[in-house]
Amino acid sequence: DVVLTQTPSILSATIGQSVSISCRSSQSLLDSDGNTYLYWFLQRPGQSPQRLIYLVSNLGSGVPNRFSGSGSGTDFTLKISGVEAEDLGVYYCMQATHAPPWTFGGGTKLELK
């Protein structure tokens, strides 16, 4: 199974600060169809996960454009350009290229400094 490693596990930020989260895969996530099935989710405290980004860099419906995704192959990054209070929670990457099984990263907790 594909292993996704997220760093850091905890990220402390002030409001307005820009931050990045890394997700590294044990295998290339480039599919034979040319797509890369890498997703990002945010889980706010006490809530279900919310999909932020699909196919590496596409923003989900209603997701603010301060969120951006990038990367290719095995290395991916989620960037938040100007953290807001509503962005606090745990971020997960997920791959679907080598699914089933779908696999998630271990999570990155974004907290206020």
Next chain:
Amino acid sequence: QVQLKESGPVLVQASETLSLTCTVSGFSLTNYGVIWVRQPPGKGLEWMGIIWRNGNTDYNSALKSRLSINRDTSKSQVFLKMNSLQTDDTAIYYCTRSYTYWGQGVMVTVSS
């Protein structure tokens, strides 16, 4: 609009069988698959399995011997059954469509 809602017992005894229902609305189970994901308290997300729109299933290999997912398309319901529960099966259990629409989750505690 698309909605999913999990239901089932909140407390189960160890060694017994867990039965959960995901009731969906706003779409047909013959057009979309439904996935089960769980999350132990304070831990990350674990993919459990999927029932595809054609009724076929795939399971997490670590759970495959204990897990089954079925559905009743006429009732728009998907069923999860997992036997031989242990305390480390204590988790929030979510159903989701395409990882875009999620239920609110149901917290299941396995008591020894």
